Amino acid sequence: MSCVDAIFEFFFKDSGFSDVMSTMRMGLYLSLGLLLMGTVAAESRKWRSKDGSKFIIADYVRHNQFTVTVKRVDGKVVTLDRGDLHAEDMEFLAKLPVSPSTAATTKPSSKSSPAGPVMDDSAVFDTLKLGDSRAEVMAKIKASKSLELTVDEIYLGRFGLNGSYRTKQMIGGLKCLLYFDWDSGGTLKELSLQTQPQPSSAYQGLLKDTWAELGKLMTTLHGKPLQNADYPAAGVLQNDSSLSTHLWRLANGGSALLGTSKSVEGYMVSVRFTTEAIEPIRIEK
Numbered sequence: 037m038s039c040v041d042a043i044f045e046f047f048f049k050d051s052g053f054s055d056v057m058s059t060m061r062m063g064l065y066l067s068l069g070l071l072l073m074g075t076v077a078a079e080s081r082k083w084r085s086k087d088g089s090k091f092i093i094a095d096y097v098r099h100n101q102f103t104v105t106v107k108r109v110d111g112k113v114v115t116l117d118r119g120d121l122h123a124e125d126m127e128f129l130a131k132l133p134v135s136p137s138t139a140a141t142t143k144p145s146s147k148s149s150p151a152g153p154v155m156d157d158s159a160v161f162d163t164l165k166l167g168d169s170r171a172e173v174m175a176k177i178k179a180s181k182s183l184e185l186t187v188d189e190i191y192l193g194r195f196g197l198n199g200s201y202r203t204k205q206m207i208g209g210l211k212c213l214l215y216f217d218w219d220s221g222g223t224l225k226e227l228s229l230q231t232q233p234q235p236s237s238a239y240q241g242l243l244k245d246t247w248a249e250l251g252k253l254m255t256t257l258h259g260k261p262l263q264n265a266d267y268p269a270a271g272v273l274q275n276d277s278s279l280s281t282h283l284w285r286l287a288n289g290g291s292a293l294l295g296t297s298k299s300v301e302g303y304m305v306s307v308r309f310t311t312e313a314i315e316p317i318r319i320e321k
Contacts, residue, residue: 082256084122092116093256098135158288160309161227166290167311168224173216177201183214203229207253208246210234210305219311227309233302239270243296247305250294251282254307258284258292263316273298278306289313 083106084091094106094114103115104125118126159165162183163176174197177183183201185192192200202213210231217226229250234243244267255261263283273279278297286292291314297304 080256081128083116083125086120086122088122096132099129099132100134104129160286160290160292161229164224164227166224166227166286166288166309170218170222170224173197173224177214186213208244208249209242210246212246212306225311228306230306231304233299233304235302236270239296239303243303243305247281247294247296250305250307254282254284254292254294258286261294268296270298270303273303275300283314283316285313 080093080095082091083094083104092106092108094108097105097107097113099105099118102118104118104121105113105115107113118129121129162180164173168176177197182204184204185200186202187195187200198215199213202211205211212229212231215228215230216224217228219225231243231246247267251261251264261282261284265281268279268281273296275298278295280293280295282292282294284292286309288311290309290311293308293310293314295306297306
């Protein structure tokens with residue numbers, strides 16, 4: 037079963053939620069088994085703060101006139117105050133019947149459960165932002181509960197950051213290594229998540245699953261892509277070449293690209309975040 041266990045944690049400001057450390061857990065974005073007046077498929081969605089600046093990724097569980105209960109991708113069930121939610125979330129809830137077992141007659145106290153996995157719209161992956169300094173990037177990845185070292189920490193000075201950290205959880209069956217590129221001022225201008233090279237036998241299996249799950253994750257976090265295409269055939273990739281299938285415009289004006297590539301070592305899937313505002317390819321008719 038393929039899954040995306042990549043989720044970002046922060047808290048809704050001024051909402052009464054407890055202060056929680058920002059952390060990311062890669063988890064299943066599409067899940068089955070939600071009981072709501074019968075058995076239906078449940079899908080993780082954004083639950084945004086009232087001003088829309090921050091959000092949590094979670095599955096709907098139930099709601100009453102004052103609160104909504106959701107299940108985070110790390111499995112923890114939390115309760116949110118409906119008064120702290122964005123208008124679009126309120127519209128979503130208005131289409132659902134109030135859960136009979138949770139009907140409330142009095143408004144709960146302002147103390148709510150920690151919202152858990154959330155993301156600042158200016159972050160591109162976990163808490164990392166394009167424009168972060170080297171010191172900020174280092175502090176964030178060391179504090180992250182979603183990343184793990186691939187080398188002993190004492191060797192970081194020798195090997196550098198590129199390829200030294202990877203996601204703790206699988207994305208479609210594979211983990212992704214992190215690669216960083218800096219501008220002349222020493223700030224982050226590109227961040228890439230890339231699988232390790234895989235043999236051609238994995239191209240239509242693990243790699244395709246990872247490509248599909250990354251696409252779902254990116255769409256959940258950054259909205260509908262400006263451009264998207266089908267998974268490319270392995271035969272169209274030459275050594276040291278890459279093909280981008282999806283393009284997103286980031287909240288900060290940068291871009292994100294999802295695609296596949298090939299090297300002498302094998303095939304890879306990657307997502308590249310860049311400060312460059314890449315335009316969609318226009319096909320003249």
